[in-house]
Amino acid sequence: FKLILIAEKETVYNTFPTPLINRLEKHFVLTETILLDWQKEVLKELKTWVEKFCTITEWNENFRTQDAFVGFQHDTPASVIFQVTKQLRDELNVYQDKDLADKTSEVFKHSCYLLLQMANPDALIRLQRTALADQQKRLCQVYFSEQYHDSIIRFLQ
Secondary structure (H helix, E strand, O other), X not given: OOOOOOOOHHHHHHHOOHHHHHHOOOOOOOHHHHOOHHHXXXXXXXXXXXXXXXXXOOOXXXXXXXXXXXXXXXXXXXXXXXXXXXXXXHHOOOOOHHHHHHHHHHHHHHHHHHHHHOEOHXXXXXXXXXXXXXXXXXXXXXXXXXXOOOOHHHHHO
């Protein structure tokens, strides 16, 4: 028989006994592995945007991506692209992701918008010291005026 166990890598290595880990056949599954080629291109662009969003150019402070985006993990950008692609596919009544290959800029824009919903407010203030300083005003406008961060009730509506 085969036993399939799905667990986070950190959980396995931090809580499972070593003899059990040694006996398991391990496979790492990432959202990135199921993306199509055009989605992987968007992923590269999105990762660059995230890096620019989080890298302070004038300070020696080390801000991590997790400091800027609540709950950010290595697989978050790929998951966001996967989610945005599904939403666009449903909106446009398209049946396959490959039919959205000409919509890469729209997927990128929506992915940035979704990641912006995860951002901490102080990360937007720090944008003036990043490579995205020229976009700070627009991103703050979206974050504080178009998105709902001050009321769970408004968000759910």
